[in-house]
Amino acid sequence: MSKFTVLTISLLATTIGMCAAALPSQAQDGVSSGRACRVTDPTGTPLNARLQPNGKIVNRIRNGRTVYAQSISSDREGKPWVLVASKERGSYKILGYVLREYVSCY
Template identity: 50%
Template sequence: MAWAAPALAGDRCKVTDPTGTPLNIRDQKMNIIGAIENGRNVYVQRYGEDANGKPWAYVATAGGKRLGWVYREFISCY
């Protein structure tokens, strides 16, 4: 993956995976390391894209626990 600049402060988002399943959380090598339920709030720490140009976001919990990379199209930020 090609990683981009840090997110702006306050990039608060909600998981909105249209498949109805938990959203996969991945490490930098794209291995699935967990999942997060729809409706949960996450905070974007930085954005990036993979070799195919697909958008990704590195997210953390409200408490600052780093979770990993999620597909950017499956979170809604406000």
């Protein structure tokens, strides 16, 4: 694993930890922690998941994939972003932040 990859993972973990501590379990816009959502990007291309709202791309998520909302934040322009995770073997794996308008939660 390269030093860059380790640094990226470390920064993502730090960002997630700070967000989890600062946000209530019920977030704005009807998104709550652990709520199931589906990626609904109208472009049909994989959705970029980022290290932080409007930040560096760290993952790409295929359209139609089920993800789980962890928290919601806003960028400097006030656009809502959702921190999403996948569920693997009973635990959540953080994928990154995606624009709220590209996920449909239920």
